[in-house]
Amino acid sequence: MKIYVDADACPVKEIIIEEAQSSNVSVFLVKSISHYSSTKDPEGVESIYVDTGADAADYRIMKMVSKGDLVVTQDYGLAALALSKGCVVLHHKGFQFTQQNIDGLLQNRHLSAQARKAGKKTKGPKAMSMEDRATFRELLQSFL
Incomplete structure (x- = not known):
């Protein structure tokens, strides 16, 4: 298993890296080139930079993942695609995307877009809370 992170707006990158290192799992942080950093990645972590296009990170992640990999994203579209490839998909707020909940989430997103x-x-x-971080850590640990 490898962990792929839709990393541009991911508030739990540090938790992912910490837990992955303790489980000896590789982490790939997929980011827009506009978030480039010359800081050296920790051991077991690789930053992958993509163009600034709207779905560039999603496309790169989908190109790289395999069945059984873990994807962390808040993007429902990417979650649906990763589920179709047999990946485990987690949201940073501490819930798992599943075949049972993805259709409802996508529908709610569509209805909200129509309303806007x-x-x-x-x-x-809602803003990310310490409880959200703890819930995410526990969920991640359960898969590692």
Whole structure:
């Protein structure tokens, strides 16, 4: 198993790296080139930079993953694609994307986009809490 992270806006990268290192699992942080850093990656971690296009990181992750790999993303579209390849997919808020919940999540995303197009205001995600971080860590540990 390898871990692939949609890393541009991922608030739990440090947790992923920490847990992966203690389990001796490789981590690939897929980021836009606009987030380039010359900082050396920790052992077992590789930063992969992609163009700034909207779905460039998603395409690269899908090109790299194999059945049984773990993907961390908040992007429902990427989650659906990774599930179709047999990957385990986790959201940084500490829940797992599954074949049972992905259709509902995609539908809610679509309905929210339609509402915004029609001029309605929709709520954004709640801020990341320490409880969210702990829940994510526990979920990640259960797969490692």
